[in-house]
Each structure stands twice: as C-alpha cells, then as structure tokens.
C-alpha cells in the first residue's frame with residue numbers, strides 16, 4: 396500500500412481517487428508540514444500547493460519518491476536537493492491557469508471601475524459619481540508578458556473586449572503568438588505601448604526584479620500593471636518612485652510570503668488579493684484531480700512526464716548535458732535574447748547519438764530559464780511544439796569522424812547560428828562557431844564575443860575598452876573566417892561587460908554581432 400501525505404487545502408477529489416486505488420492518504424491542512432513529516436515517515440508521495448518543501452522536510456521522509464505541486468510554480472520546492480535524494484518533483488501545468496486568467500480581468504475591471512472603494516463609500520452612505528469616474532477595457536492595448544498556459548488564456552478571454560494584444564515571450568514564435576491574436580514585441584515596446592501590462596512568467600534568476608525603474612519609466616501615463624505571477628518579479632520600490640508621476644495603477648495577487656499580517660505594498664497597490672489566482676473551486680478541483688492521477692500513473696505505470704527534475708542514464712557523462720546547454724546558450728545570445736527562435740537543428744555524434752534525447756531539456760533550459768535542465772525529454776519536445784519552435788534531430792554523419800561531439804544550430808527569422816563542441820581532457824570545448832573553425836574555447840565564466848570585418852587594430856580597440864573599464868581579460872581566442880573576411884573575438888572576462896559597453900564597443904568596431912553570455 397502506498398502512503399500519500401497532503402498537508403494542504405486541496406479538493407477532496409485527490410484523496411478520493413487515491414483511496415479508491417487502495418492508497419493510504421493523510422490529508423491535514425491545519426498541522427504544519429514539519430510536524431506532519433515527523434508523524435508520517437512512511438510517506439512515499441507528497442502533494443503540496445505553495446508550502447515550502449525544504450531539505451529538512453525531504454530528509455524527514457526517508458521513503459519519499461515523489462512530490463507533486465498541485466499547481467504551476469515550483470519555486471517553493473528545493474528540486475535540486477530532491478534530485479540528490481532521488482525524489483521526482485512534478486507539477487500539474489495548466490491545471491489552475493484559467494483561475495488566474497479570469498482573475499486578471501477581475502482585477503483590471505475592479506481597478507478601472509473603482510469597485511472596491513466605490514462599494515465601501517456607497518455602504519457608508521456616499522454617492523460619489525464624479526470621484527468614481529471609470530475607464531473601459533474595450534479597445535485598450537493589453538501587453539502579456541509570458542505567453543504560456545495563463546498568458547494564452549488571458550489572450551483568449553480578452554477577445555470580447557476587442558483589445559489590441561501585444562506579447563513578450565522569448566521562446567514563443569511569431570506564428571504561435573498570432574494564433575492567439577497577439578503581436579510579438581520586445582519587452583520595452585510592450586511596456587511603452589500597453590495600457591494594461593499583465594505578468595505571467597515564473598520567478599527565477601532571469602526574471603527576478605525584471606520590472607524595474609528602466610521598464611517602468613517607459614509606461615504610458617495612466618497605465619496599469621497586474622502581477623498575478625510572483626512578487627519578486629517586480630521591484631516595488633521602483634513602482635513607488637514613479638506611481639504618482641505616471642498615475643500607474645498596480646494590482647497584485649502575490650507577496651514575498653503567503654501569510655497574514657501588514658503588507659508593505661499596500662500604499663502602492665490599487666487592488667491586492669491574498670494569492671487568490673488559483674483559488675477557485677474549479678482550479679482547485681482540476682489541480683487536485685491531476686495531482687492524484689499523476690501519482691497513480693507514476694506508481695502504477697512509471698509515467699514521469701511531468702517530472703521537472705529528471706535524472707539521466709548512468710552511462711551518460713552529465714558534462715555532455717552541460718555542453719549542450721552552453722552551446723545553446725551561446726547560440727541564443729548570438730541571436731539576441733529578445734529575438735524569438737524559430738528552428739533548432741542538432742546532431743549528436745559518436746556515443747552521444749544514443750543519448751540524443753537527454754540533450755533536449757538542457758537545450759530548452761538555454762532558451763528559457765524557466766525550463767528546468769532536468770525535465771523529461773518528452774516535456775522538452777512538447778514545450779518546443781507548444782511554443783511553435785521547430786526541432787530537427789539530424790542523422791549524424793559518422794564518416795566525419797567527429798568523435799563524441801555535438802552540433803547545435805538555432806535559427807531566428809534573420810539569423811542562423813551554428814556551434815559545435817566536444818569534451819577533451821574533461822574540459823568542455825566549443826570547437827566551431829558558424830564558419831569559424833578551431834575556436835577551441837572553454838565555455839565557462841563571463842564571455843564577451845564580438846564578430847567584425849577583419850582588419851588591423853580591431854582586437855586592440857576591444858581589449859583597450861576592457862582595460863579602460865577595469866575588466867581583466869582572462870583568455871582570448873580570435874579565429875578568422877578567411878572566406879567571409881570576418882573575425883570573431885571571444886574573450887573571457889574577469890567580470891561581466893555591462894550592456895552600455897557592449898553597445899559602445901559594437902559601434903566603435905562596426906561589429907556584425909556583439910554580445911555577452913554568462914557561462915558560469
């Protein structure tokens with residue numbers, strides 16, 4: 396008999412499904428999780444919502460095989476530690492998305508029509524038609540940041556309001572965005588042109604603090620920002636600084652912690668709710684049902700499709716996954732992080748060909764920080780399909796005698812970039828970038844890469860700029876493509892080269908491409 400612990404408020408359908416299958420289920424949303432873990436060391440599966448699953452909780456449950464997050468965001472679960480302990484972590488993507496998508500409109504309408512203050516005032520006997528003059532959603536421009544499960548439903552639900560839709564999502568193709576009636580634009584354009592900006596991205600190292608002073612300075616007067624994603628994505632002090640001048644409306648559903656008590660954001664929030672996005676009967680039912688069904692499929696049929704921290708075969712050296720990730724990351728940066736990728740093509744040579752699918756997730760992780768390196772390969776393919784990105788696994792031509800190596804090509808509308816790499820003496824090595832052969836660059840640390848029309852003096856301009864900025868060059872490779880008469884300088888720098896300097900150097904040397912990439 397399998398033992399399942401549900402230390403959270405979750406629709407009873409989960410317990411019903413599991414009990415009917417003969418599982419022993421403990422559901423208790425009142426006792427804290429640490430105590431429950433001590434009381435139930437026999438637990439093999441855990442279903443949580445936003446509760447934190449820490450190393451201490453995992454250690455307290457020696458029989459634990461899987462944790463299911465009945466919901467989308469799993470930033471509250473230590474997935475790396477779980478992997479070390481052989482615990483598979485799953486989420487239930489999309490299960491609660493509609494609850495959040497509808498909440499966006501509840502918030503936008505409430506803010507535009509002053510629903511909360513007008514109700515309070517009218518109850519007190521007031522009759523303030525002038526003070527509560529509202530605005531209408533119809534015809535406004537809606538900017539959706541993150542066109543995933545929630546973002547797509549927000550787009551769909553907006554149709555009745557005849558809104559113009561802009562979307563920013565670096566891994567969604569233009570055609571996929573068009574399917575939802577949205578025009579794919581850069582983040583800056585979205586912030587400058589939208590009347591209502593709504594965030595539907597995960598919080599991670601890339602997105603933390605993303606909505607900052609610079610982006611907020613671009614918004615139109617009277618614009619609205621809605622955050623039903625995660626608190627850490629928005630810099631609330633930066634909102635405070637511009638709120639009055641921009642007459643910015645701010646609606647939030649998310650806080651640094653899910654707990655009662657004073658809310659420091661209260662002075663700048665026009666609408667604030669206690670993390671209610673997924674808090675509908677329907678979303679709770681769907682997420683609970685999905686969580687229970689996934690546990691049954693996991694134990695009975697070995698289905699691990701939704702695992703977000705997947706392990707790899709014993710005989711695959713995990714450094715090759717790192718290599719795939721780093722080659723794709725360099726390619727992604729070459730194309731430009733804001734430019735959508737349309738097509739991926741890759742070849743895995745030698746022994747690597749039998750492990751091809753284990754490189755799909757690292758490649759997706761390079762396209763989006765949101766995609767976990769350890770996810771199931773099937774999940775990677777589904778992810779690419781959902782984003783409208785073509786994927787081709789080429790037959791490796793072994794007559795080339797490349798040994799254990801791989802080639803990864805990314806294509807956007809305007810640019811194609813191709814990298815090949817291998818591992819020699821245990822060092823990851825980039826051996827080719829486009830037609831630059833013999834690159835032999837170790838993809839670690841901070842890289843500053845400039846491609847330019849080859850002529851004397853360019854390399855010294857680049858190195859001088861680094862010196863002037865007190866940036867030490869730890870390694871440099873500058874191969875030449877003699878046919879194109881181009882050269883590429885690949886510098887490993889002691890610290891990241893700031894974006895202004897990348898732009899200035901690019902201009903000074905009339906670069907074809909200039910970019911940085913963090914390979915640490």
Ligand SMILES: NC(=O)C1=CN([C@@H]2O[C@H](COP(=O)(O)OP(=O)(O)OC[C@H]3O[C@@H](n4cnc5c(N)ncnc54)[C@H](O)[C@@H]3O)[C@@H](O)[C@H]2O)C=CC1
Nearest residue numbers: 467468541542543544545564595596597623624672673765
């Ligand atoms: N308020 C609430 O109760 C809820 C909040 N959420 C939050 O909403 C987030 C999104 O949920 P879903 O749409 O279900 O996830 P999803 O995984 O379906 O979609 C996320 C989208 O964000 C995109 N993305 C990732 N990094 C990005 C970046 N730097 N810039 C722009 N786009 C980026 C991804 O490509 C993906 O298309 C979750 O991660 C969670 O934090 C989710 C459910 C309920």
Ligand SMILES: O=C(O)C(=O)COP(=O)(O)O
Nearest residue numbers: 444445466467468673674
């Ligand atoms: O699914 C998510 O990411 C959510 O934020 C929902 O959180 P909850 O299940 O309501 O605690």
